[in-house]
Amino acid sequence: MKNLKKTFSSLEEEILHYKKKRNAVILSHFYQDEEIQDIADFVGDSLELSRNAEKTKADVIVFCGVRFMAEVAKILSPNKTVLLPDLKAGCSLEESCKATDFEKFKNSHPDHIVLSYINCSAEIKALSDIIVTSSNAEKIIKDLPLNQKIIFAPDKHLGSYLNKITNRRMLLWNGTCVVHETFSERELVKAKVRNPDAKIIAHPECPENILNYADFIGSTSSLLKYISKDKNKKFIVATEPHILHQMKKNEPNKIFLVAPGSDGSCACSHCPYMELNTLEKLRNCLLNLSPEINISNELILKAKKPLNLMLKLS
Ligand code: 13P
Ligand code: SF4
Numbered sequence: 479m480k481n482l483k484k485t486f487s488s489l490e491e492e493i494l495h496y497k498k499k500r501n502a503v504i505l506s507h508f509y510q511d512e513e514i515q516d517i518a519d520f521v522g523d524s525l526e527l528s529r530n531a532e533k534t535k536a537d538v539i540v541f542c543g544v545r546f547m548a549e550v551a552k553i554l555s556p557n558k559t560v561l562l563p564d565l566k567a568g569c570s571l572e573e574s575c576k577a578t579d580f581e582k583f584k585n586s587h588p589d590h591i592v593l594s595y596i597n598c599s600a601e602i603k604a605l606s607d608i609i610v611t612s613s614n615a616e617k618i619i620k621d622l623p624l625n626q627k628i629i630f631a632p633d634k635h636l637g638s639y640l641n642k643i644t645n646r647r648m649l650l651w652n653g654t655c656v657v658h659e660t661f662s663e664r665e666l667v668k669a670k671v672r673n674p675d676a677k678i679i680a681h682p683e684c685p686e687n688i689l690n691y692a693d694f695i696g697s698t699s700s701l702l703k704y705i706s707k708d709k710n711k712k713f714i715v716a717t718e719p720h721i722l723h724q725m726k727k728n729e730p731n732k733i734f735l736v737a738p739g740s741d742g743s744c745a746c747s748h749c750p751y752m753e754l755n756t757l758e759k760l761r762n763c764l765l766n767l768s769p770e771i772n773i774s775n776e777l778i779l780k781a782k783k784p785l786n787l788m789l790k791l792s
Contacts, residue, residue, distance in 0.1 A: 496764035502538035563759035574653030575632035577601035604780035613697035614792035665738035680716035
């Protein structure tokens with residue numbers, strides 16, 4: 479008897495087949511493996527990915543990123559099936575901020591509003607007044623009255639950078655990103671001495687001692703725009719190194735160096751959560767429609783309010 483099982487010449491071909499069958503869209507963050515970025519329908523920063531998840535006509539959203547990003551897609555498109563290739567793809571910022579602890583902190587400052595960085599759980603979003611990303615936080619904060627008291631969670635480095643550029647004294651939650659905290663000031667200075675013609679560009683999740691050396695600071699998408707707009711040929715990049723894939727694609731004639739960690743290599747600055755997603759897991763989730771992001775309707779309603787406000791204000 480004829481074998482009716484469809485065979486594929488590559489994993490990529492299989493993914494595209496099941497993507498069509500499921501009427502799915504694949505969204506990817508710039509920190510994903512190169513082959514995932516290349517097969518995605520859209521690659522972007524947190525704000526762009528949120529907007530895409532909100533407006534897509536697909537029935538299924540496969541989110542190649544981390545859990546809080548997939549949760550945002552579910553909150554903004556609750557009637558769609560949202561898949562995350564590996565449910566363990568969390569985030570150190572999200573982990574640093576548990577809802578019960580944060581609620582106590584919030585309640586002890588009743589005269590403050592809560593601004594939360596999008597890198598937090600749906601429960602923290604539900605306790606927040608406005609959500610921000612690294613690409614819209616400055617604008618949103620500057621539009622608030624100067625005397626408005628604000629709690630900013632969960633990233634203390636992004637919070638202290640925003641305090642500096644907006645001249646505020648927001649109360650900061652003590653969370654950090656394991657990736658951006660790993661860059662070494664000493665090794666960065668060495669890299670700059672060896673490459674005096676390079677400009678340093680950094681994500682605002684980096685600590686201040688790294689940001690102090692940066693010629694430009696911005697979200698992943700802003701860094702990508704900057705390297706194209708700027709005339710310089712060489713850049714030392716202080717963010718998760720998978721972004722270099724898009725940088726090299728967009729500017730093949732420019733040189734990009736990864737900012738070093740404390741052992742002088744770039745390896746320790748890979749995001750251990752983003753790395754959990756693989757092409758195989760992407761294929762499997764399209765095949766099985768699982769793992770799926772499920773959030774209660776009550777939580778969706780509460781978390782949607784500050785997210786919608788962010789989309790309106792940015
Ligand atoms: P952006 O892509 O919004 O700059 O965020 C970076 C990040 O750390 C995502 O986890
Ligand atoms: Fe979280 Fe940092 Fe990884 Fe982004 S890079 S997902 S902030 S741990």
